[in-house]
């Protein structure tokens with residue numbers, strides 16, 4: 139493997155590039171970035187080719203902010219004969235580990251859009267050829283690396299693989315979700331995407347369960363509240379704006395015309411316990427929290443929101459939180475990093491799990507998920 143291919147939202151290539159250089163350097167893996175504005179991808183070539191395998195395993199995909207997908211790349215297959223692309227691809231696939239499946243993709247962008255139909259059509263013959271060559275197998279497919287062939291034009295494609303548990307489960311790294319007609323705003327798709335990406339499918343029903351209590355700060359008109367209500371939860375919706383009547387009619391929403399920075403949930407007495415985390419480190423954790431979920435989509439300065447979220451988590455007001463941090467115009471990666479560094483310094487890495495992503499449905503914001511580890515079981 140030679141490097142990493144990262145998909146990102148077109149226009150965010152420099153942020154994705156700054157992030158991969160910074161994060162790879164923290165693992166003592168150095169290289170250089172090849173990128174083009176509006177291309178929808180960043181290629182990071184490692185000076186030491188063995189480092190690509192280290193990075194694909196050790197970089198936590200769910201903490202890379204701007205990468206929508208992370209692929210270890212063997213090579214750029216170029217000058218392909220349009221009548222026989224399979225032969226050079228099979229030759230390039232020799233250096234890949236045994237895989238489970240293949241996705242034929244293209245980075246998101248106006249220039250590559252016309253390639254999408256071809257990508258879908260080419261998948262079937264390529265999958266058959268890779269199976270015949272014993273490079274991919276349907277046996278225990280979900281546990282094996284997933285091949286990605288990413289076309290830049292009709293003769294040029296990056297070939298590589300992602301690790302299924304450390305990559306996006308979505309084709310092209312894009313969660314294509316159907317807008318629910320009953321939702322009061324399109325923002326609803328942001329929270330839905332965050333849930334689909336950050337919470338394993340098999341845990342969603344227990345971690346977002348009927349009867350649970352949630353607080354939505356900056357709730358109006360109610361797209362995020364809608365996602366919680368449709369999962370049977372009871373929501374305190376905090377905002378000075380107008381909440382959708384359809385949500386109030388469910389009887390599951392209590393509306394507070396309040397400032398999200400001052401609102402406090404109903405406080406119960408908490409018992410704090412001491413235990414050990416997965417690494418055997420001593421940690422203090424609450425026996426329960428006041429509410430199960432905090433979500434927050436207030437348009438506010440990111441460091442103010444980050445501080446508020448840290449306050450809620452630290453005082454065990456909630457056990458899990460999903461919130462947005464608005465991005466500045468410049469140096470977006472460093473602005474997000476500052477907020478996350480502040481939160482991890484305050485909360486520590488032992489008691490909390492963190493995830494962050496510039497989601498497909500996000501524009502000038504990123505979405506963060508933080509959770510008390512004590513409630514992992």
Ligand SMILES: C[S@@+](CC[C@H](N)C(=O)[O-])C[C@H]1O[C@@H](n2cnc3c(N)ncnc32)[C@H](O)[C@@H]1O
Pocket residue numbers: 322323324325326355356357358359360361362363376377378379396397398399435436437438
């Ligand atoms: C992007 S909108 C939220 C959209 C909502 N998540 C949805 O899905 O419909 C931001 C909201 O934050 C609210 N807001 C901004 N600052 C606030 C504050 N300090 N306290 C409460 N709400 C606030 C605004 O009134 C606005 O309704």
